[in-house]
Amino acid sequence: MNDTPQHTTQHTPDHAGLEAQIDQWRGFVRRRRAIAAPDVEEMEDHLREQVADLQEGGLDDDEAFLVAVKRMGNLDDVSREFAREHSDRLWKQLVLFPDETTGTGAGAGTSLGRFRELGVLLALAVAAGIALKILVTSTDDEATILLNAPFLVLPFLAGYFAWKRALPLLTAAALMAAAGALALVVDLYPFDTGDPADPFAETGMTVVLAILHAPVVLWLLVGVVYAAGSWRSDARRMDYVRFTGELLVYLALIALGGMLLVGLTFGVLSLVGIDFEPFLGDWLLPFALPGALMVAAWLVEAKKSVVENIAPVLARVFTPLAALMLVAMFVALLTGGPLDAVDRELLILMDAVLLVVLFLLLYSISARDPLDPPGIFDWLQLVLVGAALAVDAVALTAMLVRIAEFGFTANKVAALGLNLILLVHLAWAGRLTLGFVRGTRTFVATERWQTRYLPVYGAWALIVVVAFPPLFGFA
Template sequence: MDIDNLIIENIDSPHELEKMYRDDPEAFIRSFSYALEQNPDSQVLAVWHERLNFKETPNTEKASLLKKDFLLMGILAILAGISTRIILHFVEMEAIAPINLVFGVVPFIAAYFVYNNTPKKNVMSMLAALFLIPVFYINLLPLELTDSIIMAYLHLPVFMWILLGLAFTGDEYGIGSARLAYLKFNGEFCIVYASMAISGMLLTGLTMQLFSFVGMDISEFYFKNVVLFGAAALSVVATYLVSKNLKFAQNIAPYIAKIFSPLVLLTLIAYLATVVVAGKNPFLDRNFLISFNGILLSALAVTIFSITGSGADEKKNISDYINFALIVLALVIDSVALSAIVFRLSSYGITPNRIAVLGVNILIWANLLWIMVSYVGFLSNKTGPSSVQDSITKYLPVYGLWAALVTFTFPLIFN
């Protein structure tokens, strides 16, 4: 029996029609016209006709907006590259501190966010002030790298990241779903940026090799004027791509989270077991304590990335149990680190470094505890996944406040 008659015979069976279409779409489309001619009043075939012949009406207004967005992205990307290169010039002259390079990128990403989600005047004014204050303050500090100034430099990017979140969320800065969207944006941004950066690295290597064949070493010029410009501009391009709901990032981000969570968990368990066997002591070994805190931050970042990748109505699965195990392990690591920091404070005295690290570890410990308690409620079916997400999003301002405190007060207090 030919497919023409098969379509007519199964006209009242949507399942069979779908199966026939999936088995051989081209044959189905060729035979569909005959079936429709024989049954012009069939609602089922009318729906199939629209499905096979649907053409979306061009939305000129949407196309115009996309062009404007693309043009704005291009302008901001170029400005970010130029600004970063100018800042590097003054850094090389030792007129300003290297941390100023952050001001060559972050304001332009924030400008793109504000353009796409224009906040009210009071929020806009607050954003402008909060961006200008650190620019002036950081450059009023002496260039001498004391402990307190180093701590200010290390905490400034965290403060700027929180400000970017304010620009991203706009008038909805107090809403958990908006903050969650910002965290998701960060994960997808990293994926897109890394993908393009790898391509840039390959192009850089090829360029270096080609010029070396003619006896020219352009590495210094190329890195200062092309690589640096590209790295800064690329951040705005990646922001544009992610904000336009790039399917690549959206599709791959959850899988990366699900793959990395168990790998990080196994690595941490193996590492801690090795530490115990080797007899390493974070109470006495400063470098080991630093690495301990690095592990803690990595575990927290991977867990947050995995949690934000889950939907608010998603049911619990194996990933949630892995995340819970990671949180518990991170809490143990943080408790040991806190004990070591308190021991070093009581034994060797107060320094800006120890106070800053103590504060960060206390904040992380409290956040981990909140996440763990929320996870217990979720895994025991007492609450939904939104409670776990709330334990992350509602805590974000606390990190921003601590970063601001260290950045703006430590150089004054300890100097």
């Protein structure tokens, strides 16, 4: 066993990054119980030999480690698995998102390519704004506007990703047909949207459920485009989860800045006697809303390396806060009287909180390095999942009590189904997380469970949109 290469780079300040990479690789291999310690040492020596040879050929530390891992991936299954899970991340750092001053990378990496991409995106944003403006002008029915707006905006975002990723024509046609069929269904359904002339007229619950669930189905279809049709890939699904979280961050920042500018403009114009409100409602909002979405998507795509540094910070800040909030909710529900007296609006709010917690869990997992060993943050996530399960169990019990007392309605069945889906998702995620912190499972199993369960939410949303209206008489 040759240990000469081992001492050429080990524990030297100039190669600290390389040693960190090799430490991650060593930890990954040692977690495979079938590999004995001497075999790990022999594999590490071979890896170091490969790295040293590549460094002599002129590669830097990151490039040499990446190529060496790829080469070892051809020798055995364990190294191949590490290469697939780890070096893909290195390729992103080295190839997909190079330093802007180098002018290397894909066509979008050049100044001309970036301006061209931004031009395409702005053209799509304007087109989405025109479509939304036509919708707002053609009807005064708020429910109709809310129901159709996602079908007029999200396809343009999907068009941006289809153009950027050169989506195959057959896949694009199939996705367009699916979105078009769903739009045709919701527009042909005789929903009870109330009387636009009567502000106190109640809107039917099935149209409200369709307004809430149709965007979920469309967003998952956009995810297929984002993954360039490779929706079965766990890595691409997790990339889309990460993109969604980062998009929300950018949208929040854009919304805060936009509200500040609109408020200042409104105040200045009102002082000189100009009414800004008609322009705001008739022109600015129809173009600003899809424009903000498109620009936020472009920013996420253009500045991935920056936001990936923000993601772990956000996850670590909000995970303990969310866990404390759920514990407080659980105590309040248990001490707030009998479950049959729980208010319906409170149950709806609890569902919204559970969805936020679930998304926080997904975002935290997407921001974590799967090769890092278990730490205090993983125990915090386990506490978060346990608290969410407890709250979900109480909410389910309260819903079943209300259904037994008052009967089935569309909103009760939709909430019950969502809570059951959440219960399964969180319970299995908790089991996998517990196995990981105890050292009996890898983090990859937890990550894959999250991504492979996502289509369940899309399927349930599709059922609510398509099947619930006729089942409950469109009321």
